[in-house]
Amino acid sequence: MSIITxxxxxxxxxxxxxxxxxxxxxxxxKLTASSSSTLSFVNGSSNVVLDSTYKEYMFTFxxxxxxxxxxxxxxxxxxxxxxxxxxxxxxxxxxxLHKEDGSNNNLAYSAGADLAQGTGVAQIAQxxxxxxxxxxxxxxxxxxxxxxxxxxxxxxxxxxxxxNENTVNVFSSGxxxxxxxxxxxxxxxxxxxxxxxxxxxxxxL
Numbered sequence: 001m002s003i004i005t006x007x008x009x010x011x012x013x014x015x016x017x018x019x020x021x022x023x024x025x026x027x028x029x030k031l032t033a034s035s036s037s038t039l040s041f042v043n044g045s046s047n048v049v050l051d052s053t054y055k056e057y058m059f060t061f062x063x064x065x066x067x068x069x070x071x072x073x074x075x076x077x078x079x080x081x082x083x084x085x086x087x088x089x090x091x092x093x094x095x096x097l098h099k100e101d102g103s104n105n106n107l108a109y110s111a112g113a114d115l116a117q118g119t120g121v122a123q124i125a126q127x128x129x130x131x132x133x134x135x136x137x138x139x140x141x142x143x144x145x146x147x148x149x150x151x152x153x154x155x156x157x158x159x160x161x162x163x164n165e166n167t168v169n170v171f172s173s174g175x176x177x178x179x180x181x182x183x184x185x186x187x188x189x190x191x192x193x194x195x196x197x198x199x200x201x202x203x204x205l
Contacts, residue, residue, distance in 0.1 A: 068192030091174030
């Protein structure tokens with residue numbers, strides 16, 4: 001019996017299970033926050049790979065807990081090895097919301113959370129609660145950061161326990177408007193520190 005398998009690079013026909021290896025995620029680096037002002041992944045530093053080795057990179061966020069209530073989780077990019085995080089970006093941001101007691105729900109675009117050729121940080125999540133049991137989790141994918149031809153597309157999906165006892169699913173995306181290679185990525189809260197949580201970097205084959 002012939003089996004058609006689909007992975008991230010091609011469609012192949014095989015006759016037996018296991019005869020074709022699909023795409024995979026290759027673990028690169030884990031950073032764990034402990035009252036950290038920023039968490040930075042810089043190519044060539046501390047075993048970080050963020051170059052042409054992979055055309056797709058994924059960052060996963062596990063229970064990112066802010067030190068300050070009503071915090072926003074943010075990202076920025078660098079083309080000079082982390083000396084400056086100021087890549088111009090155009091982004092979008094929308095969310096779905098539902099309150100614990102069912103009294104509120106919403107699906108909306110947040111114009112105040114987007115950028116139009118802005119060099120500042122891009123919002124990934126907002127209004128994260130700082131109660132002991134509140135946090136934010138999710139992932140961000142960065143596509144072909146080493147390209148010197150195209151802009152650098154990225155997209156993020158996050159889920160948080162908001163300060164007002166809402167569950168909020170955020171969809172944010174955009175592009176770094178540069179044809180220089182992005183070789184460093186930095187995450188931070190807009191106020192206070194990243195009190196706890198970890199970020200893992202993977203290369204996608």
